[in-house]
Amino acid sequence: MSQHRHPGAPGRAGAVPALPDLPEATVARLPEYLRALHNLADAGHETVSSEGLANAAGVNSAKLRKDLSHLGSYGTRGVGYDVALLIEQIESVLGLTQCRSVALVGVGNLGHALAGYDGFASRGFRIAALFDADPARVGEEINGLVVRHVDELPRVAAEQLISIGVIATPASAAQAVADQLVAVGVTSILNFAPCVLSVPEGVDMRKVDLAIELQILSFHEHRKASLTALPGTAGSALTALPGGLAATDTQEAIGT
Amino acid sequence: MSQHRHPGAPGRAGAVPALPDLPEATVARLPEYLRALHNLADAGHETVSSEGLANAAGVNSAKLRKDLSHLGSYGTRGVGYDVALLIEQIESVLGLTQCRSVALVGVGNLGHALAGYDGFASRGFRIAALFDADPARVGEEINGLVVRHVDELPRVAAEQLISIGVIATPASAAQAVADQLVAVGVTSILNFAPCVLSVPEGVDMRKVDLAIELQILSFHEHRKASLTALPGTAGSALTALPGGLAATDTQEAIGT
DNA sequence: AGGCGCTTGTGAAGACGTGCACAAATCGCG
DNA sequence: CGCGATTTGTGCACGTCTTCACAAGCGCCT
Ligand SMILES: NC(=O)c1ccc[n+]([C@@H]2O[C@H](COP(=O)([O-])OP(=O)(O)OC[C@H]3O[C@@H](n4cnc5c(N)ncnc54)[C@H](O)[C@@H]3O)[C@@H](O)[C@H]2O)c1
Ligand SMILES: NC(=O)c1ccc[n+]([C@@H]2O[C@H](COP(=O)([O-])OP(=O)(O)OC[C@H]3O[C@@H](n4cnc5c(N)ncnc54)[C@H](O)[C@@H]3O)[C@@H](O)[C@H]2O)c1
Numbered sequence: 001m002s003q004h005r006h007p008g009a010p011g012r013a014g015a016v017p018a019l020p021d022l023p024e025a026t027v028a029r030l031p032e033y034l035r036a037l038h039n040l041a042d043a044g045h046e047t048v049s050s051e052g053l054a055n056a057a058g059v060n061s062a063k064l065r066k067d068l069s070h071l072g073s074y075g076t077r078g079v080g081y082d083v084a085l086l087i088e089q090i091e092s093v094l095g096l097t098q099c100r101s102v103a104l105v106g107v108g109n110l111g112h113a114l115a116g117y118d119g120f121a122s123r124g125f126r127i128a129a130l131f132d133a134d135p136a137r138v139g140e141e142i143n144g145l146v147v148r149h150v151d152e153l154p155r156v157a158a159e160q161l162i163s164i165g166v167i168a169t170p171a172s173a174a175q176a177v178a179d180q181l182v183a184v185g186v187t188s189i190l191n192f193a194p195c196v197l198s199v200p201e202g203v204d205m206r207k208v209d210l211a212i213e214l215q216i217l218s219f220h221e222h223r224k225a226s227l228t229a230l231p232g233t234a235g236s237a238l239t240a241l242p243g244g245l246a247a248t249d250t251q252e253a254i255g256t
Numbered sequence: 257m258s259q260h261r262h263p264g265a266p267g268r269a270g271a272v273p274a275l276p277d278l279p280e281a282t283v284a285r286l287p288e289y290l291r292a293l294h295n296l297a298d299a300g301h302e303t304v305s306s307e308g309l310a311n312a313a314g315v316n317s318a319k320l321r322k323d324l325s326h327l328g329s330y331g332t333r334g335v336g337y338d339v340a341l342l343i344e345q346i347e348s349v350l351g352l353t354q355c356r357s358v359a360l361v362g363v364g365n366l367g368h369a370l371a372g373y374d375g376f377a378s379r380g381f382r383i384a385a386l387f388d389a390d391p392a393r394v395g396e397e398i399n400g401l402v403v404r405h406v407d408e409l410p411r412v413a414a415e416q417l418i419s420i421g422v423i424a425t426p427a428s429a430a431q432a433v434a435d436q437l438v439a440v441g442v443t444s445i446l447n448f449a450p451c452v453l454s455v456p457e458g459v460d461m462r463k464v465d466l467a468i469e470l471q472i473l474s475f476h477e478h479r480k481a482s483l484t485a486l487p488g489t490a491g492s493a494l495t496a497l498p499g500g501l502a503a504t505d506t507q508e509a510i511g512t
Numbered sequence: 513a514g515g516c517g518c519t520t521g522t523g524a525a526g527a528c529g530t531g532c533a534c535a536a537a538t539c540g541c542g
Numbered sequence: 543c544g545c546g547a548t549t550t551g552t553g554c555a556c557g558t559c560t561t562c563a564c565a566a567g568c569g570c571c572t
Contacts, residue, residue, distance in 0.1 A: 022475075025529060031471040035450060049549065058452035062531050062552095069551055077550040078538040094471050095478025102470070113369040114466070119450060123467045125474075164473050187480060188473040190466075194291060194375060196314035204476045206469050210370070210446075211379050213462050214358070215287040215350050217420050217444040218381075219278075220460045222351025224443060281559060305519065318561055325521055333520040334568040 022093070026067045030090050032057045033064070037087045049080035091124075101128035103162045103186070105177050106169030107137055107147050110192060114168060115142045125164070129156050133173070150180065157184035164188045171195040178205075278349070282323045286346050288313045289320070293343045305336035347380075357384035359418045359442070361433050362425030363393055363403050366448060370424060371398045381420075385412050389429070406436065413440035420444045427451040434461075 036056035040048055050068075054061035068075065068086075071093050075081040091097055104114055107130050115130055131150040132138060140147045148156065156162075165181040167174050167189060174193035181189060188204045191197055194212075199205050292312035296304055306324075310317035324331065324342075327349050331337040347353055360370055363386050371386055387406040388394060396403045404412065412418075421437040423430050423445060430449035437445060444460045447453055450468075455461050 023529075027472055027475050028468070030475070031465075031468040032452070034471070035467075036452075050551095051549085056452070060531065062533090063529090065549095065551065066530085075550055076538065077536075078540090078548050080549070093475065093478075095474045095481075096471065100470075100474055100477070109372050110369045113366045116365050117466070119467050120470075123471065125467075125470050163477055164470060188477050190469050190473060196288070196292075196312070202480070204473055206473060208464060208466070208469060209287075210373070210464070211291075211375050211381075212284070212287040213446055213464060214356075214376075214381055214420060215290070215352065215379065216283055217446060217460055217462060218351045218356055219283050219286070219349065221356070221419055221444050222349075224458070225351075279558075306521095307519085316561070318563095319559090321519090321521065322560085331520055332568065333566075334518050334570090336519070 022070050026070055027094075029057070029059065029063075029067055030094055032059070033067070034087065034090050034094070037083055037090070041083050041087065045083055047080045047082055050075070053081065096124045099124050099126050100163035101126050101160055102164045102166055103127075103129045103131065103153070103157070103181070104166045104168060105131045105150060105153075105181070106167060106173070107132045107140070107142065108168065111168040112142065114166065115145065128160055128162060133169075150177070153180055154184050157186070162186050164190065167191045167193055167197075169193060278326050282326055283350075285313070285315065285319075285323055286350055288315070289323070290343065290346045290350070293339055293346070297339050297343065301339055303336045303338055306331070309337065352380045355380050355382050356419035357382050357416055358420045358422055359383075359385045359387065359409070359413070359437070360422045360424060361387045361406060361409075361437070362423060362429070363388045363396070363398065364424065367424040368398065370422065371401065384416055384418060389425075406433070409436055410440050413442070418442050420446065423447045423449055423453075425449060 033053065036053055037048070040053070040056065048056075050061045050065045054064040057064065065075075068081070071089060073081070073086065073089055075086075102120065102125050104111060104127055107115060111130070111132070115127060120127055127143075127145060130142060130145050130147045131153060132147050133150045135149070137147050138149045162184070163186075165178075165186040165188070167177050167181075169177055171193040174191060174195050175197055178189060178191070178197045178199060182199060182203055187202060189197070189199065189206070191205060191207045192209075194209050197205060289309065292309055293304070296309070296312065304312075306317045306321045310320040313320065321331075324337070327345060329337070329342065329345055358376065358381050360367060360383055363371060367386070367388075371383060376383055383399075383401060386398060386401050386403045387409060388403050389406050391405070393403050394405045418440070419442075421434075421442040421444070423433050423437075425433055427449040430447060430451050431453055434445060434447070434453045434455060438455060438459055443458060445453070445455065445462070447461060447463045448465075450465050453461060453463075
């Protein structure tokens, strides 16, 4: 992945924050830290050690410290990190201090679930508009939002600034929708359709593909099966645990 | 990620296939190649060059060749790869030659969408059972499958071999559900709940988290905004493309 | 048969990510 | 005031992944 290293960009940011050019792997973990921190805050913790937070987020403590050090975070040696302060810092870095508007295109099977999901608002994202191409769906109201025809996208985008576009149409329509989103100035897209999309430089694309996840799991399942076929050691994977308690130390396969 | 290198395991597999211990990054891309290959096959192509397939899958051609070389694939120099043969090879490596049964736990907002999704069957996965804890949902029929109470999991799992468990419950119930799945012998789990789950060694866990994807996009959006604030060069990201055609060469940010 | 163009497979180098291990810093307590 | 317990921040080494560049192989055309 050679992306996100925009070539001619000078290392300095505009005004106050002085963005320190975080490693992509770190960025991908910050949201997990953030969720763990919110849980800790709700539980009444004022501070947390790197070990504690790492456990709560399911990562190595050294990795966590390095990640936080990248954003110049201030922990106190011998004590740990101030939970509230760290939440503030991470939210600031992730750009979550302002509420971001999301446009959802394709209100079918999956689109309905997404439109009704409350996990958006709780993290500072607001579904600003719903679009579909099917006249039968246009006008339907979901969660207080009316489904509009996708042709109205330019007009709606002109009214309110759309931060992120979400594509939940069939794969055959996804590229066209992406082009439309880009045309109205959307520079971040999350795609649920199982296909590759081309977008111009400067537009960020992320993809969620259920089938791929299942196939990766299938591979490991296949591999485990052919390993238990004959080796003398360890066939314990198939036996259930004694109690219902899972071991708290292991966590496997987070390809992300 | 130190996972998937099971320590004591000898390098040799059981019988025929001689699994060559693929790099994890390669495994994650094989499903994409597979989809691209199916598209090519449907379009009537008999062979494809690494360049052509790489384009269709949205990756670098050198990377694609190295990936395929890992599974000992036989392309022909000067010609390319036999599409049908390559499909067969990849499906065999991914363990897709046998149909895998999936158990879905949590038939709520998201669970309904998943249960009604036809992208499962088309890739060799079969939803074998639906479970929920809410008595009001038990008995409901979705897509020809009856929702059962989650307490019946052991009995159902004994009847049919479950390959993969999918968790679509609220986060508060996810760990308990994971424990139950592990207890009945499931060794691969796909989790949609926004939380970290502990599973014993030998069980593979993958996670799909919408909120994390949005927050990563938010970060890049934030970064782009503070870059366009003052630098003299390149403010072209905001201007729409000339036609509706997207450039075919760039693709950004696939953290997966 | 021979040459030519095209494509694969891979060695090597570099970029990136991870985790250990330890010095430096801070707090609390005697 | 000093000391020990604790925890952060990071230098360093290692493994993984990516990309370039090119020799070797294949088919086709003359
Ligand atoms: N349902 C799932 O659980 C699931 C899971 C993973 C991925 N997906 C993928 O998500 C996408 C949507 O899945 P779904 O099950 O909701 O399909 P669906 O057919 O139920 O919904 C698709 C919706 O998109 C609309 N649409 C079609 N063309 C459009 C266009 N050009 N502009 C705007 N809207 C348009 C249709 O009218 C329809 O309402 C598919 O690509 C699917 O492969 C679905
Ligand atoms: N809806 C979305 O678009 C979306 C997107 C991303 C992630 N998620 C996550 O997916 C999960 C499900 O979301 P949802 O919108 O479908 O929620 P939901 O509340 O609509 O559905 C949850 C279902 O799980 C069932 N359930 C609760 N405890 C259970 C248990 N112990 N065993 C079995 N079933 C149990 C409930 O009865 C309910 O039917 C949540 O964790 C959510 O954060 C949802």
